[in-house]
Amino acid sequence: AQSVAQPEDQVNVAEGNPLTVKCTYSVSGNPYLFWYVQYPNRGLQFLLKYITGDNLVKGSYGFEAEFNKSQTSFHLKKPSALVSDSALYFCAVRDRSGGYQKVTFGTGTKLQVIP
Amino acid sequence: EAQVTQNPRYLITVTGKKLTVTCSQNMNHEYMSWYRQDPGLGLRQIYYSMNVEVTDKGDVPEGYKVSRKEKRNFPLILESPSPNQTSLYFCASSTGGQGHYEQYFGPGTRLTVT
Numbered sequence: 655a656q657s658v659a660q661p662e663d664q665v666n667v668a669e670g671n672p673l674t675v676k677c678t679y680s681v682s683g684n685p686y687l688f689w690y691v692q693y694p695n696r697g698l699q700f701l702l703k704y705i706t707g708d709n710l711v712k713g714s715y716g717f718e719a720e721f722n723k724s725q726t727s728f729h730l731k732k733p734s735a736l737v738s739d740s741a742l743y744f745c746a747v748r749d750r751s752g753g754y755q756k757v758t759f760g761t762g763t764k765l766q767v768i769p
Numbered sequence: 770e771a772q773v774t775q776n777p778r779y780l781i782t783v784t785g786k787k788l789t790v791t792c793s794q795n796m797n798h799e800y801m802s803w804y805r806q807d808p809g810l811g812l813r814q815i816y817y818s819m820n821v822e823v824t825d826k827g828d829v830p831e832g833y834k835v836s837r838k839e840k841r842n843f844p845l846i847l848e849s850p851s852p853n854q855t856s857l858y859f860c861a862s863s864t865g866g867q868g869h870y871e872q873y874f875g876p877g878t879r880l881t882v883t
Contacts, residue, residue, distance in 0.1 A: 660811075686869045697773075697859055697874035698812075705869045744811060750869070755819060756827060757802065757872070761811035 656681045656749045660760035667735045668768050675730040675763045677745030686748040687728040689719055692762075693741045701743075704728060715739070735767045771796050773875035775860050781881045782850055790845045790878050792860030799865030801843040802827070802872070803835065805856040812859065818843055819865060850882040 657680045667673045679685055686705055690698040702713025709721045719730045728745060745760040773794045782788055794801065802817040804827075814827030818837040832854055834846040843862075847854060857879050861872040 688871060690872075690874075697876045698861075698872075699874070700871040703869065703871055746812075748869075755800075755817055755825065757814055757817075758828070759804070759812040759814075761809060 656685075656747055656756070656758045658745050658747050658758050658760035660743075660745055660763045662763050663761075664764040664766060666766045666768060669737055670734050673732050673735045673739070673765065673767070675743050675745075675765060677728045677730065677760060678726050679728060679745070679747045680726060681747060681749040683749050686750055687719075687721065688746040688748075689713065689717070689728075689730050690744045690746065690759075691741050692744065698744065701730070735765075737767045737769050740765055740767045771873070773860055773862055773873050775858075775875040775878050777878060778876065779879050781883065783883055784851055785849050788847050788850060788880075790847075790858060790860075790880070792843045792845065792875060793841050794843075794860075794862040794873070795841065796862060796873065797840065798862035798873070799840070800870075800872075801837065801860065801862045803833070803843070803845045804859045804861065805829065805854075806859060806877075807856050815845070815858075850880075852882050854880065855882050856880060 659678045688703045689701040692698045704711050704721045712718045743763050776791045799820045803815040804812040813829045816835040818824045860875040863872040864870040
């Protein structure tokens with residue numbers, strides 16, 4: 655069975671500071687990994703994904719994520735946080751080894767950027 | 770405009786009264802899926818469909834049914850809703866293939882069962 659853990663329910667960061675939202679995963683094979691963002695009263699929007707290749711993935715709105723196979727992690731990062739980045743962030747995984755049809759999401763991390 | 774639409778957006782109903790939440794996408798996507806979002810539990814997959822007439826259970830399928838008669842539509846059916854199905858529901862779609870495509874989400878349907 656596949657699983658995703660987002661260990662922090664909430665992350666607070668000052669505007670202009672770097673931010674990190676953590677995600678670890680468990681799959682039986684190799685993963686496809688995704689980050690989505692949800693603004694209040696909206697559906698989820700895709701931010702970035704890791705498929706293969708370079709471990710550092712760049713996405714929308716200046717976000718990036720680093721895939722670490724040995725630590726089974728896929729942390730979301732941004733060098734300088736904006737107040738408009740405040741939202742709920744979800745990490746998701748698909749196991750490419752035959753089980754890719756199922757998608758498992760983490761419980762979400764609320765990011766609060768303080769002016 | 771490429772989009773996933775859901776109807777209704779808000780629904781209050783009573784226990785046992787059958788209901789259907791519709792989902793439609795205009796991107797010719799093969800893969801469609803339903804999720805429920807609950808506080809502290811994140812998104813959990815209810816059912817997914819790889820293509821027309823191909824559906825399978827996700828992690829929390831009990832109490833739900835789906836059908837995929839047309840590529841663009843993927844309705845979620847609650848035959849006998851119960852209060853524990855009160856939740857925020859999202860439909861999503863993506864290109865098929867080997868699973869590395871991102872999903873596009875609808876705006877959500879907030880369901881309350883009393």
